[in-house]
Amino acid sequence: MSIMALTPPPIPRDGPLLRVDRLRQWFSSGGFMSPRLTVRAVEDVTFEIGRGEILGLVGESGSGKSTLGRAVLRVTDLTDGRVVFDGQDVSTLSKRQLRPLRARMQMIFQDPFASLNPRMTVGQIVGAPLRIQNPGISRSEVEARVGDALRTVGLADSHAERYPHEFSGGQRQRIGIARAFVLAPDFLVADEPVSALDVSIQAQVVNLLMEIKRKLDLTILFISHDLAVVGHVCDRVAVMYLGRIVEIADTRTLFRNPRHPYTEALFSAVPVADPSRRRQRILLKGDLPSPLAPPSGCAFRTRCRYAIPACAEAVPPLAHIGGGHQKACIRDDLALQPAC
Amino acid sequence: MSSATVAAAVLPNRRLAGTSPRSRAWGRFKRHRLAMFGSGVILVLVFAVIFGPMILPFDPLHIDLRHRFAPPPGNGHLFGTDQLGRDLLVRLLMAGRISLTIGFMAMVVSTLIGTSVGVTAGYYGGLVGTVLMRIVDAVLCFPSVFLLLALAAFIKPSILTITLIIAATGWMEVARVVQAQIKALRHRDFILAAEMLGASGRYVMTRELLPNAAGPIIVAATLTVARAILAEAYVSFLGYGIQAPTASWGNMLNNAQQYLNSAPWLAIFPGLMITLAVTSFNFIGDGLRDALDARMDLT
Numbered sequence A: 001m002s003i004m005a006l007t008p009p010p011i012p013r014d015g016p017l018l019r020v021d022r023l024r025q026w027f028s029s030g031g032f033m034s035p036r037l038t039v040r041a042v043e044d045v046t047f048e049i050g051r052g053e054i055l056g057l058v059g060e061s062g063s064g065k066s067t068l069g070r071a072v073l074r075v076t077d078l079t080d081g082r083v084v085f086d087g088q089d090v091s092t093l094s095k096r097q098l099r100p101l102r103a104r105m106q107m108i109f110q111d112p113f114a115s116l117n118p119r120m121t122v123g124q125i126v127g128a129p130l131r132i133q134n135p136g137i138s139r140s141e142v143e144a145r146v147g148d149a150l151r152t153v154g155l156a157d158s159h160a161e162r163y164p165h166e167f168s169g170g171q172r173q174r175i176g177i178a179r180a181f182v183l184a185p186d187f188l189v190a191d192e193p194v195s196a197l198d199v200s201i202q203a204q205v206v207n208l209l210m211e212i213k214r215k216l217d218l219t220i221l222f223i224s225h226d227l228a229v230v231g232h233v234c235d236r237v238a239v240m241y242l243g244r245i246v247e248i249a250d251t252r253t254l255f256r257n258p259r260h261p262y263t264e265a266l267f268s269a270v271p272v273a274d275p276s277r278r279r280q281r282i283l284l285k286g287d288l289p290s291p292l293a294p295p296s297g298c299a300f301r302t303r304c305r306y307a308i309p310a311c312a313e314a315v316p317p318l319a320h321i322g323g324g325h326q327k328a329c330i331r332d333d334l335a336l337q338p339a340c
Numbered sequence B: 001m002s003s004a005t006v007a008a009a010v011l012p013n014r015r016l017a018g019t020s021p022r023s024r025a026w027g028r029f030k031r032h033r034l035a036m037f038g039s040g041v042i043l044v045l046v047f048a049v050i051f052g053p054m055i056l057p058f059d060p061l062h063i064d065l066r067h068r069f070a071p072p073p074g075n076g077h078l079f080g081t082d083q084l085g086r087d088l089l090v091r092l093l094m095a096g097r098i099s100l101t102i103g104f105m106a107m108v109v110s111t112l113i114g115t116s117v118g119v120t121a122g123y124y125g126g127l128v129g130t131v132l133m134r135i136v137d138a139v140l141c142f143p144s145v146f147l148l149l150a151l152a153a154f155i156k157p158s159i160l161t162i163t164l165i166i167a168a169t170g171w172m173e174v175a176r177v178v179q180a181q182i183k184a185l186r187h188r189d190f191i192l193a194a195e196m197l198g199a200s201g202r203y204v205m206t207r208e209l210l211p212n213a214a215g216p217i218i219v220a221a222t223l224t225v226a227r228a229i230l231a232e233a234y235v236s237f238l239g240y241g242i243q244a245p246t247a248s249w250g251n252m253l254n255n256a257q258q259y260l261n262s263a264p265w266l267a268i269f270p271g272l273m274i275t276l277a278v279t280s281f282n283f284i285g286d287g288l289r290d291a292l293d294a295r296m297d298l299t
């Protein structure tokens, strides 16, 4: 039995698989005695992911990528806004109501060491989704499907009896991928799936992900700060800054014709192999402002080299500029450097 | 992601074939001399206490006034006799049955209570966690000897009630240790992964979290046995615990007070037994702490 056989026949439906509408995810701390602080980790985010599409999500550390990924999977209770999964509004569903949907949405984690329970064998880890989702499942079926999943990710059946500590980082990440795919989901959030791995094995793991994506016709939200990987695998890319999406476009358009100064700055930070085409490096001045007290108006204005006084007045809306390209910058007169 | 984990991630496959966390822990425990010594002592004690009274030719309750205060080793009484001429060794072993039973049972009860409270507080956190841990703190603030005696003064002493009283004053340490461990693991990605699958709170607590707290729980439980044996001795010594003619190490000590000058062995032997049992359990606890050190397995 291959992993293909586990895939339910695709139900032809219209519209995007995932629709996110003015999503807010705030975290409050303090309270009773201390002043209440609110981190606006995700603020007013709207986007869609089409069926079978890979949407990249890039941005500096702390920009809210992981929080957004977790929010769309409803790991957290949303502060505001809507998440619509395959036509169903999941924004306010309870844990219990979400349970059957969980089989269709999965996650791959960044840290292959923290994401596997050290006290469970690989077989128990990869089998857990099957047992949790179908409590009556037989032992032999779990074993068979775990074996399939392990072979699909390039491991052997016999690895099921081992513990995570016996594996290398790359192998652990394969185990995490097997766990995510054993239920044959439709949607996957891959939160920096290779950034903790050695460069030499990153490509293998990305290729494995893409292979499984094609087999299962998956839709993926691919979080990464590696623009080279994003440019390679993603159909579209969203750029996030301080909790907001500031630009979104199909990959080729975004790389060739970035329209937001932050996107340009991100691209310029990537080293170019060919010295004859060396770009001017645009250094981002200072640190990411605190999400506790974001700047007024355009949140990027404290570091933007094109900022004008008007930028402080209102938050620029994420506006369509044609061809599915959207940007949140009030200046249309800029000639920005492309990535390639 | 720390640089250490990054480094570990890129190491070539460190394959330690077939080494479960358990077998590696046993390897570490074996190297701990005092813990191995303690385990040996406890093993011998348990066997002696179970089989000794069957083998020895004396009845622990048989009064023999002609052979009162026989100093050891005399007349076949290896450890001497007491003020009623009863064989001290057989009485020590019978008392050991009571004291060790109370020690183990109190450990089981306090570990169950402490683990439940600790896991619940650590998993839910927030208000539930705060309230539970405040209760733990409040009970801890109360001097446990005082609590022990206050309870013992009101409740008719029997093996069961003494066990429960000792357990009631001994679960807080376990609760603290477990809560700290669960809280540290609560936000690990593997817990998120289980929640992402729609796992219930009970599943996450019992299947995912609890096995990772097994080490600290076992260590705390071992130390709790030592504490419970000492608590039983204390209460019985003060006369609120196990009542004559049933012997426990504590009430044997109580009884020996009057004869400290004339028959010191009556105090020395029960005292030695208590010390031996308590220190052995403490050694085992130390050994287990090193062997089961969570950091060694949790990368």
Ligand SMILES: Nc1ncnc2c1ncn2[C@@H]1O[C@H](COP(=O)(O)OP(=O)(O)OP(=O)(O)O)[C@@H](O)[C@H]1O
Pocket (backbone or CB within 6 Å): A027, A028, A039, A040, A041, A059, A060, A061, A062, A063, A064, A065, A066, A067, A068, A225, A291
């Ligand atoms: N549970 C939480 N409670 C409070 N603040 C949080 C929580 N989770 C995230 N944050 C805050 O939200 C902001 C966004 O964090 P997030 O982890 O989503 O960023 P990220 O883009 O994934 O960064 P990285 O690239 O480092 O993974 C940060 O300021 C972070 O401190």
Ligand code: SF4
Pocket (backbone or CB within 6 Å): A260, A261, A262, A298, A299, A300, A301, A302, A304, A305, A306, A307, A308, A311, A316, A328, A329, A330, A331
């Ligand atoms: S709105 Fe102003 S500050 Fe913001 S990115 Fe555009 S030019 Fe820069």
Ligand SMILES: [Mg+2]
Pocket (backbone or CB within 6 Å): A065, A066, A067, A191
């Ligand atoms: Mg992140």
